[in-house]
Amino acid sequence: MLHSYNLIYEKAYKIEEAPLLFASLHIHTEVPPMPSTPLIELHELTKNYGTKTAVDRVSLSVSGGEVFGFLGPNGAGKTTTIKMMVGLLQPTSGTARVAGYDVQQQPLLAKAASGYVPDTPNLYAKLSARELMRFVGDLYSMSPDQTGRRMDELLRLFSLEEASDDPLDSYSHGMQQKTSLAAALMHDPKVLVLDEPTVGLDPKSARLIKDLLQQLADRGSAVFLSTHILEIAERMCDRIGIINRGRLIAVGTMEELRAMGTGETSLEDIFLSLTGGAEAAAIAEVLK
Secondary structure (H helix, E strand, O other), X not given: OHXXXXXXXXOOOOOOOOOOOOHHXXXXXXXXXXXXXXXXXXXXXXXXXXXXXXXXXXXXXXXXXXXEEXXXXXXXXXXXXXXXXXXXXXOOEEEEEEOOEEOOOOHHHHHHOEXXXXXXXXXXXXXXXXXXXXXXXXXOOOOHHHHHHHHHHHHHHOOOOOOOOOEXXXXXXXXXXXXXXXXXXXXXXXXXXXXXXXXXXXXHHHHHHHHHHHHXXXXXXXXXXXXXXXXXXXXXXXXXXXXXXXXXXXXXXHHHHHHHOOOOOXXXXXXXXXXXXXXXXXXXXXXX
C-alpha cells in the first residue's frame, strides 16, 4: 500500500474533487463510461538478478474500464512485475507506463494516478486507521474536508468504524488488508494494482472487494490484480494474463484462452495445461 510509503509522494499534486466510490459513497450511476484507452502499458519489461532472469520481456496493456487478472505459479514473476509497475523495483530494461506516465522517468505523476495494495499489508503499526488515512490524504495534498469525508465513507464501507481509533497492530490480517485497500482508494486513483487482494478475508469482505473492484472498472479505472484463486479470476476479470518462468505465455479473454488450449474449458485446466501442471494434477487425481 502506498508503495511502502515511499516519500517521493511529495505534495506535488492537487487532487481534484471526484465522484466518491461505491453506492454507499454516493456514486452517481449515470457517470458516463470513459474511453477505452490504455492506463497500464508494459513494454519489454525485464528484471535480472545476476544471471537469473525473474521477468523476461513482459509486454501488455490494460485499458480503462478493465479488470485484468495476472496469474502464474509461485515464483513465476508476478510480484516482481507488479513491483516494477508501481515503482518499487527498477527494471533491468523495458518500460512501464501508468496513466500515460513513465514510472521511471515520471515517478511522481505515475504514483499520483495509482493505488497499490500488496499481498502483505505494510502499515505503520502504532497509527490508528484514521491517523493513517489522514497521513495518506496529506501525501496526496487532499484538503482537510475532502480527507475527512473520504475517510469516514471508506471506514464505513469496510466496516472499520468501531476500530478506527485503535492501533493497527491490534487489527486482524483481514482488517489490515481492508485498511490497506481503503488507504489506496483515498485519492480515487485511475489505476489500482492489487497483489492477492482477498488473502485472509472472510467471504463477506472478499465479496465486497470483488464488487468494489468491478464498480471501479465500470467508472473507467483500470484494475490489475494477481491472484491464486482461479475462480475469482474467471468470474470477474475481463482479460487474463498468465506468466510462467518470467515470461508472459498467454493473454486474452476466457474464450481466447480456451482457443489456445487443447479442449480445456475451465480456467484451472487451461492454467495447468499452459504452465505444465497437468502432470501434477493427474498424479493428485490418482492419489485421491
